Amino acid sequence: FAPGQYVTLRAHREGTEIRRAYSLCSTPRQLDADGTLRIGVRTVDGGRLSPYLARELAPGDTLDVLAPQGHFTTPLDPGHHRRHYAALAAGSGITPVLSLAATALATEPTSTFTVVYANRSAASAMFTEELADLKDRYGRRLHLLRLFSRETHHIGLPHQRLDAPTLRTLLAGPLPAAVVDTWFLCGPQAMVGGARDVLAEQGVAAATIHAELFHTQPDTPPAPAEGTRAPHPGAELTLRHGGHTSTVPVQPGQTLLDAGLAHRPELPFSCLNGVCATCRARVVGGRAEMASNWTLTEEEIADNYILTCQASPLTPTVDLDYDVV
Ligand code: FES
Structure with missing residues (x-):
């Protein structure tokens, strides 16, 4: 490490x-x-x-x-x-x-x-x-x-x-x-x-x-990203983790992490609060938006990294890669 x-x-x-x-x-x-x-x-x-x-x-x-x-x-x-x-x-x-x-x-x-x-x-x-x-x-x-x-x-x-x-x-x-x-x-x-x-x-x-x-103040959450849009209903998530690829449905109200965990319980997560970045992955297809982000830098966001525990799909399909560093 x-x-x-x-x-x-x-x-x-x-x-x-x-x-x-x-x-x-x-x-x-x-x-x-x-x-x-x-x-x-x-x-x-x-x-x-x-x-x-x-x-x-x-x-x-x-x-x-x-x-x-x-x-x-x-x-x-x-x-x-x-x-x-x-x-x-x-x-x-x-x-x-x-x-x-x-x-x-x-x-x-x-x-x-x-x-x-x-x-x-x-x-x-x-x-x-x-x-x-x-x-x-x-x-x-x-x-x-x-x-x-x-x-x-x-x-x-x-x-x-x-x-x-x-x-x-x-x-x-x-x-x-x-x-x-x-x-x-x-x-x-x-x-x-x-x-x-x-x-x-x-x-x-x-x-x-x-x-x-190390912890956040729940009474002062970061403002949602400018131009926040409604999640895309009935989206499909394709994720790559550990060299294996799966395609799973994203149910209404689910984050991309929720949807992935329903089929791939080994996916990484920890705080579920947008703080630790354990759930970080890269969007390599489609678009998604985070409700909250306390940890990713502007450079990481520009590079299409996302906190999957905070992410909702904005397009009919979203492709995530967990295996990129
Ligand atoms: S699980 Fe900690 S930021 Fe997503």
Whole structure:
């Protein structure tokens, strides 16, 4: 897998299949060295899977783990000279950043990594020891800035949330945008969206920014795409996945994922909310439209990628290819 990617876990609880995406916090090197694959789980009150994982899952139990996925990563190469990576992470958003920082620092001996990590308090922060270990190992090559919204002020920032004013202060001080080659933004939608806006206002190229959302705010869904049209009734979906092609009907009210799953239950999905991109596929024939998209970039959309869990057909036939990367 690539650092920054996630796996989807599949479990059956009380007769229902549950899938959730969890970022990998371990590194590809650890997997090669001792077969370790680690995820970070923060217990969500009322959650359907995380309380089980945190409190009940025991050695000997079995979970299905789907193949690693995700584009929250960047090519790393020992030949890269003095690259500077910067990550802005809030809460459990540190999980993939831990893997990215550890891998980048180990792979590229002259590169540096800045991690800005925001939490309510030190007690609520994840991976404190792992970050301290990385700092011990890499010294000045890892710059760690920690922000706490409910604790004492730090490094003179106006306040400690990782919001637009704080980011502007960081960019004017310890983290000038001009010295950063690649950005990673990971956390709630408000933080990631706000950071994108501030970086854009500082002239940071969108192509250098990688973003991953950890959860969305259901009360502020993204606006439907301009010119949203009614789904085509009685459409036919042809999908290619795992080298096999199937043609299936799309019933009224079904998403393309719903229609596909009725005949191909192995199709990938996780959040069903337009957040994780596990269900991503490419439209190679016909047209479809998403009700919601929190994760695909403008480039991916221009390239005809779509979140099938959010997609409805606009034409009598739609062809999807899941096998393209
Ligand atoms: S299943 Fe997560 S975006 Fe579709």
